[in-house]
Amino acid sequence: MAPKFQIKVFQLSRFVKNFTIISVVTLSFLLVFFSKTDYYLVNGIKNLSSSVVIPITRFISAPVNVFSSFINEYNQFRSLKFENKILQEEIIRLKKWQTLAIQNSRENKVLKKLLNATDNNLTLVKTTSLINRNDTIYSKLINLNAGYEDNIKINMSAINERGLVGKVIDTTSNNSRVILLTDPNLSISVKSISDGIFSLLTGHGDGKYLVSSFVKENKMPRLGDIVVTSGTAQIFPVDLLVGKVTKVEKNRFFVLPFVDFKNIDYVQIVTSK
Amino acid sequence: MEFSKFFNSTIKLNIILIISFSISVNSFILFPNINNSFYVLFHLTFIYLIFYHYHYYLYLVALVYGILFDILLLNNMGAHIITFLSLLMLFVLLRKYLIRLNSFQIIFIYFITLIILLLFEQFLANLIHNYTFNISSIFNFILISLIIFIPTVFLFTKLDK
Numbered sequence: 001m002a003p004k005f006q007i008k009v010f011q012l013s014r015f016v017k018n019f020t021i022i023s024v025v026t027l028s029f030l031l032v033f034f035s036k037t038d039y040y041l042v043n044g045i046k047n048l049s050s051s052v053v054i055p056i057t058r059f060i061s062a063p064v065n066v067f068s069s070f071i072n073e074y075n076q077f078r079s080l081k082f083e084n085k086i087l088q089e090e091i092i093r094l095k096k097w098q099t100l101a102i103q104n105s106r107e108n109k110v111l112k113k114l115l116n117a118t119d120n121n122l123t124l125v126k127t128t129s130l131i132n133r134n135d136t137i138y139s140k141l142i143n144l145n146a147g148y149e150d151n152i153k154i155n156m157s158a159i160n161e162r163g164l165v166g167k168v169i170d171t172t173s174n175n176s177r178v179i180l181l182t183d184p185n186l187s188i189s190v191k192s193i194s195d196g197i198f199s200l201l202t203g204h205g206d207g208k209y210l211v212s213s214f215v216k217e218n219k220m221p222r223l224g225d226i227v228v229t230s231g232t233a234q235i236f237p238v239d240l241l242v243g244k245v246t247k248v249e250k251n252r253f254f255v256l257p258f259v260d261f262k263n264i265d266y267v268q269i270v271t272s273k
Numbered sequence: 274m275e276f277s278k279f280f281n282s283t284i285k286l287n288i289i290l291i292i293s294f295s296i297s298v299n300s301f302i303l304f305p306n307i308n309n310s311f312y313v314l315f316h317l318t319f320i321y322l323i324f325y326h327y328h329y330y331l332y333l334v335a336l337v338y339g340i341l342f343d344i345l346l347l348n349n350m351g352a353h354i355i356t357f358l359s360l361l362m363l364f365v366l367l368r369k370y371l372i373r374l375n376s377f378q379i380i381f382i383y384f385i386t387l388i389i390l391l392l393f394e395q396f397l398a399n400l401i402h403n404y405t406f407n408i409s410s411i412f413n414f415i416l417i418s419l420i421i422f423i424p425t426v427f428l429f430t431k432l433d434k
Contacts, residue, residue: 032354
């Protein structure tokens with residue numbers, strides 16, 4: 001009786017192992033297949049990863065984070081004297097500009113009243129800070145500490161004081177994920193301020209520039225032109241600052257974004273009025 | 274004594290896997306090479322686990338890390354899951370040939386596997402998700418692999434002893 005029993009156990013465990021392998025492989029291929037669609041399971045995994053896995057990975061990588069911020073502070077401390085000198089010069093220059101700006105602002109208000117114009121077309125949903133970022137390898141993503149409980153929805157725009165940062169692509173109750181402008185998988189419809197040339201921009205592989213993927217009627221903007229969101233795709237609000245044209249080739253042009261993507265601490269989630 | 278028994282080399286390697294994964298998915302803007310180095314270290318550890326500590330649980334490990342890498346780095350599933358599972362299945366198929374090799378040949382195969390794995394991920398990310406096949410990042414990965422390969426293998430063999 002005993003040998004028979006042993007054989008049965010061996011066969012069962014082998015069957016379990018083979019079954020596990022086949023189910024793991026099948027599951028993975030199903031996940032790959034369904035990841036391109038809005039499948040419930042895939043979205044559940046995405047939500048789980050941003051609400052559970054990210055805090056754990058942040059906790060584990062905390063020593064490296066501390067080391068990195070220590071080096072950063074040391075570098076800042078070293079350049080403090082030089083920075084102080086520059087800032088003093090800048091204060092003097094800005095004071096002159098401030099007087100001029102106050103005068104212009106008053107004049108602007110009066111003119112707007114005369115024209116019966118509204119101030120801007122944006123509604124602020126939430127100002128939020130960064131939890132962490134995944135923008136070194138492959139995609140350019142940042143994670144924010146506000147989610148759908150703060151009324152953040154997919155496809156809302158993320159901006160900061162310099163201009164357009166990106167677009168919300170995932171939200172959980174307390175977290176949301178933003179794809180940056182520099183990601184090659186994000187396209188934005190823009191227009192140049194001077195000529196009103198419409199085009200589509202996508203992130204370039206280097207992570208610094210945006211490159212045109214489509215230019216309406218093949219009209220190229222001029223070097224130094226400022227590009228803003230056109231609002232034609234109805235994803236981004238109209239007239240958000242994007243960047244400056246830095247290189248024009250025969251069939252495409254390059255734009256340097258205004259936003260410094262290395263120094264994003266806070267972003268505002270906005271939507272059109 | 275009991276505590277050291279509990280921490281056998283497989284568990285230590287799995288801890289290295291968790292740490293390297295955590296650091297590689299959190300970008301450090303001032304030191305992007307830290308992310309890249311730990312990303313390469315993760316792959317080195319995973320290949321080492323397959324080569325020297327093969328077990329069926331590694332399919333589950335490959336699935337979990339594959340999904341997490343894909344979601345956190347690509348926001349789409351595909352490149353990492355396929356690569357990790359393909360490596361495991363390829364290893365099962367070629368195991369009988371790998372056993373015959375001497376240590377130098379295995380080290381060479383180990384390094385080549387690492388490079389192919391990193392290239393294959395880039396290729397799949399390009400093919401499935403349209404990410405640019407970035408030559409500079411590939412060179413960066415190869416350079417980091419060259420630098421950390423020998424110390425890592427040395428460390429792993431020490432752990433195994």
